[in-house]
Amino acid sequence: MSKKPIPPTISSIPVHSRWRWAISCLILFHFAAIGLTYAANWRRSVIQDNVLVWLQPYLIGGCWYQEMLPIEWVSGQNKSLPTKVSIQTKKKPDEWYPVLDSRSEGYASNGMNPVKSRRLLRAMIELSANEETEGILRIFKSIVVHVESTGPNESPILVERIRLEQPIEEKGEDSDPQSDTREFALVEASVARFENGEIGLVPKIESHRSVRAKNAGRGNP
Amino acid sequence: MSSKWKETLFEWNGFWFTARAPIQISIVRIAIGILTWIVFWQYLMSGSDLVGSSGWFNPDAGRYLIGDGVEGTGSLFRWSPLYGMSSLSPWVAVFGLLASLAMTLGLGARLAPLIAWLALGVFHHRAPVLTVLAEPLLLSALAYLIIEPGRLEWTIKPGLSSGEDRVSANLSIQLIRCHLWIWIAFSLASMLAQPEWWNGEAGWLLIEARHGWLRLPEGWQPVGQFMTHCVVAVQAALLASMLGSNCLWIGRWLLYLFALSILLLLGDWMYASTLLAMSLAVWPIDLSLPKEKK
Numbered sequence: 306m307s308k309k310p311i312p313p314t315i316s317s318i319p320v321h322s323r324w325r326w327a328i329s330c331l332i333l334f335h336f337a338a339i340g341l342t343y344a345a346n347w348r349r350s351v352i353q354d355n356v357l358v359w360l361q362p363y364l365i366g367g368c369w370y371q372e373m374l375p376i377e378w379v380s381g382q383n384k385s386l387p388t389k390v391s392i393q394t395k396k397k398p399d400e401w402y403p404v405l406d407s408r409s410e411g412y413a414s415n416g417m418n419p420v421k422s423r424r425l426l427r428a429m430i431e432l433s434a435n436e437e438t439e440g441i442l443r444i445f446k447s448i449v450v451h452v453e454s455t456g457p458n459e460s461p462i463l464v465e466r467i468r469l470e471q472p473i474e475e476k477g478e479d480s481d482p483q484s485d486t487r488e489f490a491l492v493e494a495s496v497a498r499f500e501n502g503e504i505g506l507v508p509k510i511e512s513h514r515s516v517r518a519k520n521a522g523r524g525n526p
Numbered sequence: 527m528s529s530k531w532k533e534t535l536f537e538w539n540g541f542w543f544t545a546r547a548p549i550q551i552s553i554v555r556i557a558i559g560i561l562t563w564i565v566f567w568q569y570l571m572s573g574s575d576l577v578g579s580s581g582w583f584n585p586d587a588g589r590y591l592i593g594d595g596v597e598g599t600g601s602l603f604r605w606s607p608l609y610g611m612s613s614l615s616p617w618v619a620v621f622g623l624l625a626s627l628a629m630t631l632g633l634g635a636r637l638a639p640l641i642a643w644l645a646l647g648v649f650h651h652r653a654p655v656l657t658v659l660a661e662p663l664l665l666s667a668l669a670y671l672i673i674e675p676g677r678l679e680w681t682i683k684p685g686l687s688s689g690e691d692r693v694s695a696n697l698s699i700q701l702i703r704c705h706l707w708i709w710i711a712f713s714l715a716s717m718l719a720q721p722e723w724w725n726g727e728a729g730w731l732l733i734e735a736r737h738g739w740l741r742l743p744e745g746w747q748p749v750g751q752f753m754t755h756c757v758v759a760v761q762a763a764l765l766a767s768m769l770g771s772n773c774l775w776i777g778r779w780l781l782y783l784f785a786l787s788i789l790l791l792l793g794d795w796m797y798a799s800t801l802l803a804m805s806l807a808v809w810p811i812d813l814s815l816p817k818e819k820k
Contacts (some may be wrong), residue, residue: 325543328697332542336704343712347719361600368647368665370600371657387735405582417575417665418568420658420794423737425583428591428655440590447584454580456800 338363342370374454386471388426392447393466401468429469433491439467441492449496449504467506468493512517542700545691551698552632552676555639557803558667559630561796562642564662566622569649573615577608577652585609591655604652618648629675636672643668660796666705667804674698702807707768710784714761723758726751732791740790757787768808769808778809 338360343439345357357364364370387408407426425444429460432440449464456462468490493509574579577588589609608615622645629638646665650657674694719774722728730750733742742749760783767777785798 308780325539329538329542336708339705340708343708343717346713347716351742358598358600362603365600365603365651366605367669368643368650368662371662378812386731418572418658420796421576421656424656424658440587443587443590444583447587448582449573450580450584455575 337492346371388430389470389472390426390429390445391468392449392452392464395463395465396460398465401470404448420468426469430471430491433469438492438508442508443496444468445492445494445506446504449506464496466493527780536770542697544696545693546699547782548674548695548698550676550807551671551674551695552666553811554702554803554806555632555671555676556630556714558664558671558770558800559626559638559642559804561660561800561803562626562646562664562668563623563630564640565796566619566626566659570616570623571648574612576656577612577615577649579612581612583610583656585652588653595810604651604654606649608647608652610651615649617643621645629671632675632677634755636675639668639671639675643672659792659794660800663706663709663797663800663804667800670698670701670705671749673701692795699807702804703768706801706804706808707765710765710768711756714758714765717758717761723754726754729754729757729791738789738791738793753787753791757784757791760784760787774809778805781805781809 341353341357341360342364345353357370361370387406389403389407390405391403393399405417405422405424405426409422429441429444432438432444445467449467452464453462465468468489469492490509494506495509497505497507501507569576574717577583577585579585585608589601592604594601608618622642625634625638625641625645628634629642634641643665646661646668650665674692674697675697688810717723720728722731727750729752730747732738733740733750733753736803740753760780764777764780764784767773767780781802785802788794788798788801
């Protein structure tokens, strides 16, 4: 078997061998740390957790830490279902108006990058799955303040209720083209207004409730 | 020292410390510069709406989601000033825009990618939960470009003198290359950790959720299943092709397929473009002028 030829430029490398060792060690450390943080999206152990915490100054400070970033495209079926955040206003208390929709394709509806909007909705779904209601309420509050501050001055929008929902299409055997579509509210909260102008959010206790959104006059609850 | 160990050491040295003409890294820098410019333009247009004090995701919600004050979350190292001064967001975007423009034009040497990296890091740390797939790749590419951003002139005269070759140019290229490989490897691994990618449902779920550009009528699930398996197979083959120099040429076409599947299923054109830009470190484009006929 013929021996592999040694790259001819090796001898003329203008890097001192001591530096080569130092750089080599840094490269190994760097990719081991990155491998660890990416692998945390996939599988994680207690040792991995401890090492990641120890490496946080380098990984987080250097923007290499990607634990919050799911590099997979689909993460559990419910996280890929169409998701919406809808509000009810004082003017139209019977109507739910979607402000964030994972199916929106452009900037037109809310001025938000559709990919970022999907990320926010996905984070909310993850919080909902982990029953982190506090986190969802903070995002709800942020959305309410944003929606109210961007409304027209002459007729300001006052949000009464807000909810995170996933539509579920139900198709029975007697398949009707206008089949039932239900909006399943995962978390719902009412807006409470204080005298100093601050707002608070009161979560609905019975959060898992199906509410008919379309075909409202067709019977079934 | 055994000959096997010596050989490995030589290969390692050859891989990382061989001097290389800074042309390839210059092309990567231009591509990354353009994409970073687009990202900062988006932040300039909608950054305040997103992370401002009355934005969709205000500092209070941001602090909660990074686990502010909770031990072990590393929130201490999230150095974005936008938590306290959210009105700075347009200024950071302007700095980023200028730096990425300078980078694209080959001005500012290492300072341009450094400023662009810092500015993008400010947005990343402010809302890591909203970070989209392109941004961590751009951040890493910018960090590697600080080592060697290449040169101002990027149009190539055939045959550069060996005196102009630099080890730092090779280091930057190989770092981007390895980073890309690790990224695709973990993208594949995290897909395979979910049953949806094994049973073929993932593609249909994405099509049904209308994330990507592909629209299919009800009952076309087999197409979604086929695409799911294709995405997995293409990524596996892409990784293999990046390892072997003999089949590297196939990798270029596999990468185009992968980028196409990102567009069709995810609709994230920035992610697809960033992958293509970083892949210039693996599959360089030939800009050399055709030789004159004698």
